[in-house]
Amino acid sequence: MPELPEVEVTRQGISPHLIDQDVIGLTVRNPSLRWPVPEIAQQIVGQRIRSVRRRAKYLLIDTDAGTTIVHLGMSGSLRILPKQTPAEKHDHIDLELASGKILRFNDPRRFGAWLWCELPEMAHPLLSKLGPEPLLAAFNVGYLAKALSGKKKAIKLCLMDNHIVVGVGNIYANEALFAAGIHPQTEAGRVDAERLMILVTEVKQILSNAIKQGGTTLKDFTNAEGKPGYFAQKLHVYGRGGQSCTQCGHLLSEIKLGQRATVFCSLCQPK
Structure with missing residues (x-):
């Protein structure tokens, strides 16, 4: 299972490709992940990505309208790819950017998650009771x-x-x-x-x-x-x-x- 360093490395890798990009499309091929993927296209399409953060093992993709909460589960991964890259068997979600690239979510075991949260996202049940981040001063x-x-x-x-x-x-x-x-x-x-x-x-x-x-x-x-x-x-x-x-x-x-x-x-x- 990807742990905090793997999730942070993923965040660092995708952030330069996402921040200040407009979302022009969202394709959900299989909504049956750990929790059903909600209908979020109408909320996120047309929005500009303001930041990409990490809380514990959750990735938070922020827009003015709200935050997409992504969890990699046991086998999930995120890749930045050209829009025309053919989808493979376990490629469940594509977030299409104005740059011509996509953020693709692949998850063979489907224990990962894509959820939507209106701000403030830290009140979300998955995030509200988490302890401090180990790399910050609060963990002492x-x-x-x-x-x-x-x-x-x-x-x-x-x-x-x-x-x-x-x-x-x-x-x-x-x-x-x-x-x-x-x-x-x-x-x-x-x-x-x-x-x-x-x-x-x-x-x-x-x-x-x-x-x-x-x-x-x-x-x-x-x-x-x-x-x-x-x-x-x-x-x-x-x-x-x-x-x-x-x-x-x-x-x-x-x-x-x-x-x-x-x-x-x-x-x-x-x-």
Whole structure:
């Protein structure tokens, strides 16, 4: 599943092609995505795109009339293509621009979403209860200590809880906990402030590095130009269960936590 860095890389890739462009058409070939695609052509066609933002894993395409909320789901992707590019099997939506280009949404599993929201969009049910962005100042040790106080849930599950902090999915939660030396099953409320400060720093650093390197190479992730991300070569624990720890050489352990693969080093991340 595309995580925050992949969505941010997509945003950066499509933004120059969308901002200040007039929308002259919208083609919905298959409205049956995670939620039915609403009839939004009459709202968005004729509008000028003012900005392209990201909130958590949602992309927000802003016009004066309202905001299109896009989620990539498990396998979705957005590409900028010439208008005449033939549509393939899973190309469900085209947003046609006055420049002669289209923003094409491809989603083989159809778990993604295209929704419409009148301003203010942050009141939308999908966005209104989200936690802070991990790369902004609001995500800091003071905030995290307060959010985790008294919680017995595993620290990794809290780190992946969008009500606590958005966008730290499975890959980056594994990596950040390893870098901070925290066992993923540790009760969140028992992690001391010193260790939480390290964790906050590592989350920010790892996500920033992933964005700079174009996201993580997943089976079906490509950026707006169709190129794969390259952060996978930097992963220390995710996907490496049973292999040697890059820090101490001990064999990495792998368990299921919240139904997600969780890899850690029992020596570098003592419980």
